[in-house]
Amino acid sequence: KAGVTQTPRxxxxxxxxxxxxSCSPISGHRSVSWYQQTPGQGLQFLFEYxxxxxxxxxxxxxxxxxxQFSNSxxxxxxxxxxxxxxxLYLCASSLSGNEQFFGPGTRLTVL
Amino acid sequence: DxxxxxxxxxxSVQEGRISILNCDYTNSMxxxxxxxxxxxxxxxxxxxxxxxxxxxxxxxxxTVFLNKSAKHLSLHIVxxxxxxxxxxxxxxxxxxxxxxxxxxxxxxxxxP
Numbered sequence: 536k537a538g539v540t541q542t543p544r545x546x547x548x549x550x551x552x553x554x555x556x557s558c559s560p561i562s563g564h565r566s567v568s569w570y571q572q573t574p575g576q577g578l579q580f581l582f583e584y585x586x587x588x589x590x591x592x593x594x595x596x597x598x599x600x601x602x603q604f605s606n607s608x609x610x611x612x613x614x615x616x617x618x619x620x621x622x623l624y625l626c627a628s629s630l631s632g633n634e635q636f637f638g639p640g641t642r643l644t645v646l
Numbered sequence: 647d648x649x650x651x652x653x654x655x656x657x658s659v660q661e662g663r664i665s666i667l668n669c670d671y672t673n674s675m676x677x678x679x680x681x682x683x684x685x686x687x688x689x690x691x692x693x694x695x696x697x698x699x700x701x702x703x704x705x706x707x708x709t710v711f712l713n714k715s716a717k718h719l720s721l722h723i724v725x726x727x728x729x730x731x732x733x734x735x736x737x738x739x740x741x742x743x744x745x746x747x748x749x750x751x752x753x754x755x756x757x758p
Contacts, residue, residue: 539689568746577652577750578690578735591745625689634680635746637689 537562539628539638547644553614556641560607560628566590567609568635569601572623581624584609613643621645649673650738652749660757665723667752669736672717676738676747681710681721684733684751693734694721726756 540559548554560567568591569581580593584603603609607628613620621644627635651670659665667681677698682690696703696710696719703710709722723730736749 570748578737578748580745580747583745593745627689634692634695636692637682639687639689 539626539636541624541626541638541641543641544639545642545644547646548616549646550616550618552616553612554616554643556611556613556624556626556643558609558611558626558628558638560609560626561630561636564628564630564636565607566629567603567607568627568629569609569611570625570627571595572625572640573621578625581611616645618645648750649676650736650747650749652734652736652752654752655750656753656755658755658757659726661728662725665721665726665730665754665756667721667723667734667736667754669719669721669749670717671719671738673738673740673747674717675740678739679710679712679719680737680739680746681708682735682737682748683730684735690735723754726754728756728758730754731756 542557566585568583570578572578583591587603598614601611623640625640627637629635649672680695681693683693684690694705694708694710696712701712712719733751733753735751737746
């Protein structure tokens, strides 16, 4: 069974631009969560989607948004990029329980 | 407000010895805890978990201990192997929801 895939793996943007990251969960998994990882901050929870509905949301500004499609694939969008948005963005999928399976992440660099 | 804390950013252990990674939490609503291992350029990989109704869970070389009164959990790796060198994250959930709160991670180095 294929794992969680994320595209693109690396991305370089400039301040003020917007970016869209994509995540394809493990087949059959309906829950998709997004995390931001920065040095010293660990993994910060962004939001979680289940069956196209956002169920949980972390403490991030409204510039960070997401959505989930009927096939459970999810996208995350960051508008008006800031230097501090440079991070590794991780997506994780789950069948319904507590164990989450992570993708390799998208490394975003904002210049 | 860091609800899950890993106060040791790094740890070095000799191969064959025990590695003990610690994690403290503040939210008494947390009822399920997980440990993840992360290699550079890869996403975290699930290692082991424990429910708040237990105080110990074992899986091969990995054992997680939970002390609810102290709001503390630890991961023991015995014996430690060089391939265990990675960053270890402690994580917690409350009420079965998918909002997982992660610690900041501990970088383990196992020296051959």
